[in-house]
């Protein structure tokens with residue numbers, strides 16, 4: 001099965017910081033056997049395409065609208081992402097779901113549209129702290145998968161399990177919880193890659209890579225430093241990847 005590690009830069013970098021970090025990544029991250037993706041801000045994608053297009057790092061966006069064009073002020077379409085070299089797009093990140101009120105129905109439209117336009121959706125799911133406390137983690141995940149991937153040809157989807165309570169906290173979910181959740185997700189999605197996200201760092205990447213149904217990471221904070229991101233990739237590939245070149 002394909003393994004993949006994706007960076008989610010969120011809304012952190014100005015264009016110069018993005019270019020500098022991208023250049024450092026492009027010149028230091030050499031690999032084989034796993035896909036590496038950087039999901040950057042819309043305004044930086046064109047520049048980053050120029051930096052990444054000769055190498056093996058792939059470009060992704062953090063969101064998109066499902067229509068191709070029209071009166072949708074402030075939105076960005078799949079055609080626009082394709083035109084600047086994107087191959088991936090994060091859909092349904094917890095910050096989109098919770099800060100921008102994206103619901104399962106909208107997320108489903110976005111996933112379908114991404115696939116129609118040959119973009120690979122990195123489809124995010126994950127329960128909040130409250131939902132976990134109320135013992136709803138499994139039912140929330142099930143609902144998110146069943147609605148978000150309704151009528152979707154899942155062959156070209158990447159799933160990212162990101163428990164909301166572990167994102168940006170510095171403390172990843174524990175191994176047993178991730179193992180349980182990934183095992184729960186697996187039968188819904190056949191053999192598509194299941195990434196884990198939520199405080200993945202250089203110091204926990206190797207341990208996390210041992211989880212059986214875990215095929216990579218979606219990395220936020222630690223992907224802002226090229227060296228940390230590289231180390232995460234190295235730690236993962238040591239356990240799951242082909243030889244790290």
Ligand code: PGA
Pocket residue numbers: 008162166167168169170197198199200218219220221222
């Ligand atoms: P984090 O973010 O690695 O900073 O926890 C992960 C994500 O939100 O994708």
